[in-house]
Amino acid sequence: MTRCLGLILCAAIAACGGGGSPTTPGTPSPTAPPFSGTIFIDPDIITPADPTTFAGVTAKGQAVRTMFDRRANAFIQVQAYLFDAAFSDGLVAEVQVNPEFGSVDAARIQAEKYALVIGRLPRALRVSVATVWIHQGVQPFGGGNNNLLIHVGQGDLYIADGILEETFVHEAAHTSLDPAHASASGWLTAQARDVNFISTYARDNPTREDIAESFLPWLAVRYRSSRITQTLASTILQTIPNRLAYFDSLGLVMAPVQ
Ligand SMILES: [Zn+2]
Numbered sequence: 235m236t237r238c239l240g241l242i243l244c245a246a247i248a249a250c251g252g253g254g255s256p257t258t259p260g261t262p263s264p265t266a267p268p269f270s271g272t273i274f275i276d277p278d279i280i281t282p283a284d285p286t287t288f289a290g291v292t293a294k295g296q297a298v299r300t301m302f303d304r305r306a307n308a309f310i311q312v313q314a315y316l317f318d319a320a321f322s323d324g325l326v327a328e329v330q331v332n333p334e335f336g337s338v339d340a341a342r343i344q345a346e347k348y349a350l351v352i353g354r355l356p357r358a359l360r361v362s363v364a365t366v367w368i369h370q371g372v373q374p375f376g377g378g379n380n381n382l383l384i385h386v387g388q389g390d391l392y393i394a395d396g397i398l399e400e401t402f403v404h405e406a407a408h409t410s411l412d413p414a415h416a417s418a419s420g421w422l423t424a425q426a427r428d429v430n431f432i433s434t435y436a437r438d439n440p441t442r443e444d445i446a447e448s449f450l451p452w453l454a455v456r457y458r459s460s461r462i463t464q465t466l467a468s469t470i471l472q473t474i475p476n477r478l479a480y481f482d483s484l485g486l487v488m489a490p491v492q
Contacts (some may be wrong), residue, residue: 262429277396287321288353304373315341319349358486359406377408407446424476
C-alpha cells in the first residue's frame with residue numbers, strides 16, 4: 235500500500251505554454267520538455283458533456299477501511315461510508331468516503347459526483363480501479379494501489395480549471411497502466427528513442443510519472459485532435475512519437491472516449 239506515496243501528482247506545478255524546438259524525426263536531440271505538467275495542456279480533452287459509463291451507486295453501510303489521507307500523510311483507519319459504483323461495461327469500484335462528511339446522504343453525494351466523472355475515463359484506465367478514496371481538504375489527487383485518491387477541496391479547484399477529467403486520466407494511468415508498462419522493455423525503448431520528455435515532471439520522475447504524463451497527450455492527439463490546437467498536436471507528435479506508437483500498439487479499450 236505504501237506505493238501510493240510514490241504516485242503523487244504535484245498540484246503546484248503550473249501550466250507552461252509554448253512548443254518545443256522542431257525536431258527531425260528519427261534524430262531527436264535533447265531539448266527542454268515543452269510542458270511542466272500535462273494535466274494542464276487543454277481542459278477540453280474530456281469534458282462534462284462527454285458520455286459516462288457511470289450506472290449508479292449502491293450504499294453498503296459503514297465499515298472499517300484503511301485509506302491514505304494526504305492531510306495526515308499517512309494511512310488512516312476509519313468507519314468509512316461504503317458504496318459500490320457500477321459502470322455500464324461491468325466494472326465496479328468500491329467508493330470509500332471518509333466519515334467526516336457526517337451522513338450517508340452527504341457521502342453519497344460525493345460518491346456519485348466523482349464516480350460520474352470516473353465513468354468518462356476509457357475502460358483501459360478504469361479496469362484496475364478497485365477502490366476510490368474520498369476525503370475533504372485541498373490536497374493533490376493520487377493513483378496507484380488499484381485506487382484513485384480524491385480530496386474534494388482540490389476537486390473543486392480542478393473543476394474550476396476544467397481539468398478534473400484530465401487529472402483523473404493521469405491518476406488512473408498510474409493505477410491501470412504503470413504496473414504492466416512503466417518498466418516494460420518496449421516502453422523503455424520508446425523513451426530512449428524519443429530522447430526527450432513531454433514534461434519536466436516526467437523528465438524528473440522518469441520511472442514514476444512518464445506513463446501518466448504521456449498518456450493524456452496520446453489520448454489528445456489520437457482521439458481529440460479536433461479539440462486541440464494544431465500547435466499542441468505538433469508539439470506532442472514531435473516530442474514523443476515512439477511513446478505514442480507504444481500506446482498505439484496496446485489495443486487499449488477506449489470506450490466511452492471512443
Ligand atoms: Zn502522477
